[in-house]
Amino acid sequence: MATLLKNKLAPLIDIFAKASIGDFSSDVPIAKKEDEFTPVFIGVQVMLEVIREQISALKEADLRKSEFLSMAAHELRTPLGKMSWRLETLLEENSQSLQITVKNELQIIYQNLLRNIELVNDLLSVSRVELGQTVENPRYTNIVAVIKSILKLIENEANKDKLSLSLQTNNLPKNFKLYIDPIHFSQVMQNLVSNAVKYNRRNGTIKIKVWKTENYLHISIADTGIGIAKKDQKKIFRKFFRGSNVSESKAATSVGLGLVMVKSYIKMWAGKIRFNSNLDKGTVFNLDIPLNISYT
Amino acid sequence: MKKILLVEDDSEYRTLLSKKLKTLGYFIYEAKSGQEGLQYLKSSVIDLILLDLVMLKMDGLKFYQFYKKISQNKTPILILSNIVLSDKDKISKKKYIVDYIIKSNINLDSLTERIKTFIN
Amino acid sequence: MSNKVILGKNDIIFNIYQGDQTTTTVANVVSKTRNIIEILRRKKQPVYILADLSKMGKSNFGSRLESVEALKTMRYNKVALFGANLFVKHLANFIIIASGRQNKIKYCNSKDEAIKWLLY
Numbered sequence: 001m002a003t004l005l006k007n008k009l010a011p012l013i014d015i016f017a018k019a020s021i022g023d024f025s026s027d028v029p030i031a032k033k034e035d036e037f038t039p040v041f042i043g044v045q046v047m048l049e050v051i052r053e054q055i056s057a058l059k060e061a062d063l064r065k066s067e068f069l070s071m072a073a074h075e076l077r078t079p080l081g082k083m084s085w086r087l088e089t090l091l092e093e094n095s096q097s098l099q100i101t102v103k104n105e106l107q108i109i110y111q112n113l114l115r116n117i118e119l120v121n122d123l124l125s126v127s128r129v130e131l132g133q134t135v136e137n138p139r140y141t142n143i144v145a146v147i148k149s150i151l152k153l154i155e156n157e158a159n160k161d162k163l164s165l166s167l168q169t170n171n172l173p174k175n176f177k178l179y180i181d182p183i184h185f186s187q188v189m190q191n192l193v194s195n196a197v198k199y200n201r202r203n204g205t206i207k208i209k210v211w212k213t214e215n216y217l218h219i220s221i222a223d224t225g226i227g228i229a230k231k232d233q234k235k236i237f238r239k240f241f242r243g244s245n246v247s248e249s250k251a252a253t254s255v256g257l258g259l260v261m262v263k264s265y266i267k268m269w270a271g272k273i274r275f276n277s278n279l280d281k282g283t284v285f286n287l288d289i290p291l292n293i294s295y296t
Numbered sequence: 297m298k299k300i301l302l303v304e305d306d307s308e309y310r311t312l313l314s315k316k317l318k319t320l321g322y323f324i325y326e327a328k329s330g331q332e333g334l335q336y337l338k339s340s341v342i343d344l345i346l347l348d349l350v351m352l353k354m355d356g357l358k359f360y361q362f363y364k365k366i367s368q369n370k371t372p373i374l375i376l377s378n379i380v381l382s383d384k385d386k387i388s389k390k391k392y393i394v395d396y397i398i399k400s401n402i403n404l405d406s407l408t409e410r411i412k413t414f415i416n
Numbered sequence: 417m418s419n420k421v422i423l424g425k426n427d428i429i430f431n432i433y434q435g436d437q438t439t440t441t442v443a444n445v446v447s448k449t450r451n452i453i454e455i456l457r458r459k460k461q462p463v464y465i466l467a468d469l470s471k472m473g474k475s476n477f478g479s480r481l482e483s484v485e486a487l488k489t490m491r492y493n494k495v496a497l498f499g500a501n502l503f504v505k506h507l508a509n510f511i512i513i514a515s516g517r518q519n520k521i522k523y524c525n526s527k528d529e530a531i532k533w534l535l536y
Contacts, residue, residue: 042502043510046507117400
């Protein structure tokens with residue numbers, strides 16, 4: 001009797017086994033002859049069909065969100081891109097044919113435009129991560145090389161305030177590579193480094209340290225800048241938040257999304273971001289990124 | 297003189313870019329759609345194709361499909377678009393596609409520098 | 417093939433289901449049925465609904481949800497169902513249970529049995 005029951009229920013066990021790993025594709029065999037088990041078998045089949053429908057609907061919704069984001073990006077970027085190129089061309093024209101005041105005005109407009117483009121890009125990055133739409137393309141990345149190239153990028157800006165930059169790689173092996181999306185990693189570092197430049201004081205310093213422990217890669221970025229007031233420290237990872245001690249001119253050039261984006265990516269990598277700051281003394285940001293980032 | 301085929305349906309982008317490239321000594325064929333682009337491709341020798349993706353009359357990806365079928369000597373394609381497709385990396389690695397650049401994220405000077413490297 | 421709603425003999429409301437069912441196809445039957453229910457109630461007559469499932473095809477999740485909602489909220493005295501194959505018979509039973517109105521809804525093995533139960 002027990003064996004008969006076991007044999008009878010065996011097909012269901014098979015279905016459950018597949019379902020446990022997310023495979024809902026098999027159908028339940030339903031005997032033409034009705035018995036007490038029929039409603040159970042049919043019930044499981046109905047459940048499978050409902051699950052399949054729900055999964056399909058979710059995938060469809062996901063796809064539409066993705067397409068929306070892409071189109072939004074395109075629509076937002078196009079007018080900005082055109083204005084930017086137009087201004088760039090205009091500003092390169094011989095200054096004799098373009099009055100100095102007009103040129104100055106145009107220069108300001110151009111800077112604002114670049115900020116706006118930055119805003120669009122940051123907004124899209126943050127939205128993508130929040131909607132789970134980010135596509136990570138991890139590769140073995142030489143993260144020290146990435147940091148060095150970012151330092152080169154901000155060199156001009158840093159020189160304006162006579163800032164000294166240093167990079168220490170302590171115990172890191174020479175060709176150390178982290179399996180991570182290089183573009184997203186670069187975005188994170190660029191954000192933190194440009195903050196260190198922007199909110200620094202004249203003749204200040206930016207010290208970057210990279211080291212590893214058994215399971216983590218650690219990066220610290222220390223500046224000697226205006227710092228973050230205690231009352232603001234809880235809010236710095238909020239969208240569009242700017243510190244209360246940031247001057248109006250500096251606030252105008254910042255969007256307030258950089259740290260949000262940084263935190264989103266670090267969270268995605270299952271890493272941690274901490275900081276220590278004192279008003280008028282400076283800020284240190286600490287990143288801990290797992291060496292084995294698990295991509296699900 | 298090197299010849300560039302610019303496939304871009306936005307007239308402003310087309311004018312801005314072709315003007316800049318002409319001052320640098322390139323000859324520009326301007327195509328308003330993928331269809332027009334194919335015509336130029338069939339009738340002239342082109343050294344580099346600048347291809348937009350979102351166009352009303354035959355978009356960039358369709359153009360690419362047709363392009364693969366015609367002409368023996370393959371002109372390199374530089375994709376210039378403001379849309380970031382989810383399979384951007386896959387597209388960038390496709391045959392004859394040398395890069396995928398987002399127009400609004402690069403200034404004209406840097407773009408012309410990249411074009412110089414690809415056209416040689 | 418579309419569903420039909422008819423006021424038949426003995427003022428029973430016939431719901432004849434034909435083909436595959438979706439949220440829309442079921443909603444149409446429900447709204448037509450509700451209109452007739454209004455008329456019967458104004459005349460202070462009892463409401464008996466007879467659902468013929470013999471020509472019904474597949475039903476999607478939405479259609480079942482619609483059915484359960486209707487069975488929960490419509491005002492009727494009795495609903496009888498008949499004509500289904502093995503699978504649909506049990507599925508109908510699940511829907512009856514989900515509606516919470518097991519005392520007012522019954523699956524019958526034939527049309528005659530169904531009418532007898534309704535009018536008894």
